[in-house]
Amino acid sequence: MSASLVTVFFVAAGLLAAGVFTAVWRRDLAAALAGIPLIFAGAGVAFVGVARFAAAGGPHLFGQEFAVLLAIASVALLALGLGIAGREGAR
Amino acid sequence: MDSLHAIGFYASSGVSVIGGLGVALLAGRGRRGAALAVSGIGLAGIYVSLGAGFAALVALVCYLGCAALVAGPRYRAIEATVGAAWRQLGAVAAGVLLALLAFAAFRGSFAQAKAFTETFGASDVGQLLFARDAFATEAVAILVLVSLVGGTALWRARERSR
Numbered sequence: 001m002s003a004s005l006v007t008v009f010f011v012a013a014g015l016l017a018a019g020v021f022t023a024v025w026r027r028d029l030a031a032a033l034a035g036i037p038l039i040f041a042g043a044g045v046a047f048v049g050v051a052r053f054a055a056a057g058g059p060h061l062f063g064q065e066f067a068v069l070l071a072i073a074s075v076a077l078l079a080l081g082l083g084i085a086g087r088e089g090a091r
Numbered sequence: 092m093d094s095l096h097a098i099g100f101y102a103s104s105g106v107s108v109i110g111g112l113g114v115a116l117l118a119g120r121g122r123r124g125a126a127l128a129v130s131g132i133g134l135a136g137i138y139v140s141l142g143a144g145f146a147a148l149v150a151l152v153c154y155l156g157c158a159a160l161v162a163g164p165r166y167r168a169i170e171a172t173v174g175a176a177w178r179q180l181g182a183v184a185a186g187v188l189l190a191l192l193a194f195a196a197f198r199g200s201f202a203q204a205k206a207f208t209e210t211f212g213a214s215d216v217g218q219l220l221f222a223r224d225a226f227a228t229e230a231v232a233i234l235v236l237v238s239l240v241g242g243t244a245l246w247r248a249r250e251r252s253r
Contacts, residue, residue, distance in 0.1 A: 003097045003140075009196030011104040011137065015130075017189035018111030024181030025115050029169040034127055037157045038111045041134045044150065052141045065219045067138065067146040071153040078157050086166035 008049030016042030030085040033078055040074040100140035107133025114161075124162025128155055145215075 019038030026032040044067035051063025110130030114123050131154020138147035220228045 002094070003100045006196050006199070007100075008141070009199070010193055011108070013189055013192035013196060014104075014108045015111055015134075016192065017185050018108060018115060020188060021182055021185040022111070022115035024185060025178055027171055027178070029171050030166050031120075031123065031161075031168070032171075034114050034123060034157075034161050037127065037154060038114060038130065041107070041111075041130065041150075041154075044146070045134070045137055048138055048141050048143045048146060051143070061215055061219060064143045064146045065215075067143065068149045071146070071150040075153040075156045075160070078160055082160055082166045085169055 005049055005053040008053070009046060012042045012046035012049065014042070015039075015045060018042075030082060033081040033085070036077050036081070037074040040070040044070045096140045099136060103133045103136025103140060105133070106130075107137060109133075120162050120164075124158040124160075127161055128158035131155055131158065 016039055019035040019040075019042060022035030022038060023032045024035075026034075047063040047066045047070070049063070051061070107130050110126045110128075110133055113126030114130065117123050117126055131151060134154060135147040135151040138144070138150055
């Protein structure tokens with residue numbers, strides 16, 4: 001059993017589509033914000049997969065660096081969005 | 092990738108995608124938060140099986156934080172005014188997006204290379220951000236600062252007009 005870059009891209013596409021589905025399906029806008037971390041997770045998996053499989057001779061660490069930044073950005077965006085939602089919902 | 096890592100990759104992928112679907116479909120904040128935590132644990136497993144241990148640690152902490160935020164009581168529900176037909180159309184569009192991305196990955200014929208297995212830690216992130224990518228980091232920081240100041244100014248102007 002083995003996994004290739006195409007398999008990693010399939011998983012990344014699944015996570016990204018699950019995030020988009022969450023963002024458009026939830027009637028509550030604050031709950032729809034939970035799709036943002038899933039979208040960023042899909043992008044991060046794709047970056048790490050490229051860094052693992054297809055970056056020979058290139059900047060190897062860029063994929064992992066960007067995955068770290070995406071994880072931090074996802075929690076920051078979610079906190080900002082839920083903070084705004086809490087303020088607007090209190091009006 | 093050896094069999095053990097491949098099994099870990101597939102198992103973690105299943106856990107992560109199932110958790111993501113749970114975030115979309117489950118009712119209740121607690122359940123959605125738990126589903127997001129499960130998805131984050133699966134994501135960390137994917138990173139570990141791909142040799143990105145530090146990214147897995149950061150992702151685990153960040154996604155558990157996201158789960159705590161989603162499950163917490165500090166925000167109120169805001170009902171969207173979009174009709175059910177538009178939501179269903181958006182869900183179909185998400186399915187089409189998945190099909191397009193899967194087709195692009197299948198037909199892409201991406202180059203295969205031998206696995207890269209160097210260690211990666213916080214010092215490497217610092218070196219990349221503040222040495223090699225210093226100009227790009229400063230540009231992004233300026234953009235974020237300008238957007239935050241602009242957003243604050245717009246919010247204050249709207250508050251005064253009320």
